Every structure is written in structure tokens, then in C-alpha cells.
Amino acid sequence: MTTILIVEDNEMNLDMLSRRLARKGFEILSARDGEAGVTLCRQEQPDMVLMDMSLPVMDGWTATQTLKGDEETAAIPVVALTAHAMQADKDKALDAGCDAFATKPIDLPELLSTIKRLLPA
Structure with missing residues (x-):
């Protein structure tokens, strides 16, 4: 089963996204801040990370850079999740290492x- 780690501090967003993806057959892990997300990602080695960018403790940009800078987690795809839809926000997320x-x-x-x-297929 494909495992997705959702790093999201908004409980309602986390619950909604977790339930919707679980119904599609994914196993869901979750963390409420960037630091916890990095720790859980290193421990569990999920297939993908859905990373909110505006997180407490460690923001999503820093968490993504940390994961992409670690050879054990660098290959795990990270998808930035953000309410900020401007091109500059997209560029910042991609520059941080988001896929x-x-x-x-x-x-x-x-x-x-x-x-x-x-x-991967």
C-alpha cells in the first residue's frame, strides 16, 4: 500500500484530506508541524509527503530543504500545499525542493x- 505523509497544522484540512485519500486506498501518516514531519518522514520513509508551507516550529520550506538535503529522504517526492497561489509562492516552493x-x-x-x-508505477 502506498503511504503518504501529510504535514498540516490545520486540523480540519488534515482530517478532510486524510479521509479523502484513505478512501482512495492510501495509507496516511500525519504530522502537525514541520519538525515533526521531518522526524516522521525519516522514521517511516513514506512514498510521498504532502507539505503545508505555513507550519509552526519549522515551516514547510525549511522542512522540505531538510528532507531533500538528507540522502535517506531526498528521493521522496514532496508536494507543496498552500493557500498562496501566486507564481512567486510556487517558485519559492519549487526552489525549496518541492516536486x-x-x-x-x-x-x-x-x-x-x-x-x-x-x-513510481
Whole structure:
């Protein structure tokens, strides 16, 4: 089963996204801040990380840079999740090492397409 780590501090967003992806057959792990997300990612080695960018303790940009800078987690795809939809926000997320970018509110069919594109067959 494909495991996705969702790093999201908003409980309602986390619950909604977790339930929707679980119904699609994914195993879901979750963390509420960037530091906890990095720790859990290193421990569990998920197939993908969905990373909110505006997080407490360690923001999503720093958490992504940390994961991409660690040889044990560098190959795990990271999708930025953010309410900031400007091109500069997308560029900042991609510069931090994110493999893709999705805006909130999440468009589930679009996110599923991104997940399918980034995960090995």
C-alpha cells in the first residue's frame, strides 16, 4: 500500500484530506508541524509527503530543504500545499525542493493526478 505523509497544522484540512485519500486506498501518516514531519518522514520513509508551507516550529520550506538535503529522504517526492497561489509562492516552493505544487482548497482530482505522476508505477 502506498503511504503518504501529510504535514498540516490545520486540523480540519488534515482530517478532510486524510479521509479523502484513505478512501482512495492510501495509507496516511500525519504530522502537525514541520519538525515533526521531518522526524516522521525519516522514521517511516513514506512514498510521498504532502507539505503545508505555513507550519509552526519549522515551516514547510525549511522542512522540505531538510528532507531533500538528507540522502535517506531526498528521493521522496514532496508536494507543496498552500493557500498562496501566486507564481512567486510556487517558485519559492519549487526552489525549496518541492516536486510539485497544489493550492488550497485542494482539488482532489488534480492532486490525485499529481500523486500518480510522481509515484513510481
